Amino acid sequence: MFHDLCTKYRIQPLEMIQDVVTRWGSAHDMLERAIYLHKPIDAFVKDLHFPDLQLSPTEWTQVEFVFNILLPLKATCMRLQQTSRPAMEAVFYTYETLFNELDRLSLLAEDKYNSLSQPFLTVVRMRSPLG
Secondary structure, three states: OHHHHHHHOOOOOOOOOOOOOOOOOHHHHHHHHHHHOHHHHHHHHHHOOOHHHOOOHHHHHHHHHHHHHHHHHHHHHHHHHOOOOOOHHHHHHHHHHHHHHHHHHHHHHHHHOHHHHHHHHHHHHHHOOOO
16 A cells, blocks of 8 residues: 555655664664655555644654754764774764754754754754853
8 A cells, every 4th residue: 555655656665764772873764764755654644544643744844854953963973883993083073073064953943943943953052062
């Protein structure tokens, strides 16, 4: 049934990815796949008559927002995993790059998603070294 909905929307039929607490980046991968399968997911939930599971447009926007927050974290993990022993200067550079990106996302969120992002902005600000 889900495969048919993917075909209907001309989307490659893929399975959902579950978040795994012990795998850094799995939440990013899970949200990336959900965003890709957004239309078939909505149709599938609607066809099964589970209105409580249907995400609103606001909730999908929040999914995309969280995905964008996780993107630099995923990139940082991938960068640090490329070597068995990252050099100290690489760690500092990566750390600086990560927090610059989080600061940029925070500013973007204030402009673009003000009412949607308030809970997320609080967390980003708490984690930022600039406070």
